[in-house]
């Protein structure tokens with residue numbers, strides 16, 4: 001039943017493209033995404049309006065509904081995967097974290113005011129907080145991913161993520177710190193090491209994925225992104241001319257290259273290239289990750305192109321800019337009209353009018369922010385999540401054969417609240 | 433119609449509809465082709481190539497993938513401890529006619545119904561939670577913050593007040609007003625200290641009051657937690673009688689005694705954290721919400737400080753009509769006053785001088801001795817003849 005050619009092939013080490021290439025030959029397995037933008041929009045619209053009127057508390061059910069939609073339109077061999085998580089579990093997870101974090105934050109605030117700090121001590125505290133947060137974020141990523149996998153089924157077979165969250169967090173934290181210390185150079189290493197831990201602990205039923213990648217093939221590509229960023233920042237620093245600025249040290253800062261023409265232009269080009277290069281790197285990374293990932297006798301291949309990803313983000317930001325621009329014009333016109341019309345009709349002294357006007361502007365600003373947040377939560381699923389899923393899954397193909405009779409049901413895990421920490425820390429996996 | 437004798441009473445359910453489907457038993461990921469039929473109150477299906485057969489009661493069917501478009505139907509068994517494994521099984525039927533027949537026989541499988549329930553139940557729940565939250569913020573947060581303020585030790589209030597004091601001074605520089613100097617002419621300081629001590633006798637909370645006059649033309653004053661009181665020279669210049677300065681001073685002491693500052697800080701902090709986490713939104717949104725709510729709370733504090741301040745004056749036997757006359761003149765002349773009045777006051781403690789306050793102040797006022805002797809009053813008015821950088825006072 002299992003194709004004899006692929007049975008018992010030991011995982012080949014080394015990161016070169018040839019050694020880990022998927023087995024050749026046609027596959028009778030397929031993976032497809034069949035979602036529709038219109039339906040995603042309708043769900044996102046209802047979700048956003050309900051989240052708005054419930055002060056955002058509905059978001060756990062909103063998230064659940066979107067996941068149910070996206071999951072159920074991803075088909076493996078013609079059968080959809082299934083999301084079994086519930087909004088209530090996410091809400092409870094949130095409440096648990098709330099019950100721990102709020103007293104903790106109050107306590108920290110209390111302790112902080114007991115000991116007056118000078119500027120250095122404050123900086124040290126911020127650093128320690130940042131480091132603690134970096135660790136917590138890794139932990140939250142793992143737990144959130146685990147919740148999602150444990151609430152994913154295919155043909156009734158449960159998915160799972162094994163491994164210890166604390167060990168993952170420690171490892172990811174270490175590589176994140178290394179990336180930080182090397183000014184970003186070690187980023188591919190962070191990506192590969194975390195992906196390895198996550199994928200090797202990802203299971204569908206009885207079968208675990210295996211990831212056999214190394215950072216070496218990614219370094220050269222990453223170096224391009226990094227160099228553009230580095231050159232841009234260094235040139236900006238060298239050519240900056242703040243001698244006329246009202247702030248800063250006496251006389252202002254003036255870079256040694258400030259007088260050289262064209263340096264600023266080169267710096268701008270370099271910085272503008274960074275997002276493009278990053279998209280290119282991310283697409284290449286995904287292709288490489290697909291190549292070195294296996295699911296038993298199955299291999300993967302991705303043909304994702306950077307421009308496919310770039311177009312998605314370009315459209316998203318364009319739509320966002322247009323809608324936000326229109327909203328801004330309406331808003332500022334409204335405020336101007338208010339200033340003229342309302343000031344006259346308000347009673348009281350000039351100062352009281354001023355205060356009332358300020359209050360109204362603050363209130364309007366609040367409304368504008370809510371509008372912006374709602375707008376993003378409506379168009380993000382439609383213009384990012386949906387097309388991204390379509391592109392990433394559409395360019396993914398499976399290689400080799402797998403005997404589904406041999407794919408057994410996985411162990412049952414206890415139902416428990418989830419993702420509270422990820423919610424509190426705003427950890428998001430591509431919006432899903 | 434298949435000729436198997438699946439059920440002897442197939443006529444009971446009316447027409448026997450059937451279709452073909454795929455069945456996953458929940459033990460492996462293998463798919464079996466099955467033929468499915470509604471027989472009475474049961475859904476019966478059996479392998480097309482093989483002999484296994486199943487019969488699931490219609491009312492124990494559950495639908496999954498209800499968000500899925502298209503006309504396939506994915507069914508499983510309602511999960512119960514006794515039939516745990518059945519809940520892992522999946523039956524996929526792709527047949528429009530059969531789907532319609534099954535939905536008619538088992539309406540709980542209607543995707544629209546499942547989706548609506550999945551929306552409106554949590555919507556009602558979260559709306560109720562949100563309403564409760566709003567009610568708490570409007571009515572419960574203030575008492576809760578006050579209760580917390582009541583139990584914090586005085587030493588903490590003092591530390592808090594000192595750190596806010598530093599921030600306030602920075603705030604001056606930030607707004608380009610330049611850091612004002614402290615007024616340190618000794619006789620004037622002495623007079624203020626004596627008055628403060630006299631007023632403090634009527635209060636058993638025992639805060640270490642520290643009054644400082646800052647050399648700025650602003651007609652304002654504010655109090656910080658733990659006993660710090662700041663008067664601006666503009667306020668002393670504006671006062672026509674000693675009782676008016678005394679009224680402002682006792683009003684600010686009342687803020688400290690009633691712990692308005694601490695309660696306010698607790699409240700803002702609690703509100704920010706609460707809204708930040710609950711809404712899951714950025715700090716900007718919750719920050720502005722906190723400001724809006726903060727503005728509306730200040731009037732309550734002011735009335736309380738007014739009446740407690742007058743009480744302090746009354747207990748000390750000092751003439752307490754200063755507040756009314758001060759605000760009366762203040763609100764009459766203010767329209768022509770410089771516009772930057774109370775930039776800080778707006779943030780820390782708004783002082784809306786409305787007629788209600790003036791009336792209340794007049795009603796509570798008692799006759800008594802003057803707040804300062806002639807000499808003391810002259811000294812207070814001349815307190816800014818000598819100044820020093822703040823912090824050196």
Ligand SMILES: [Zn+2]
Pocket residue numbers: 683684687733734737781782783
């Ligand atoms: Zn006041």
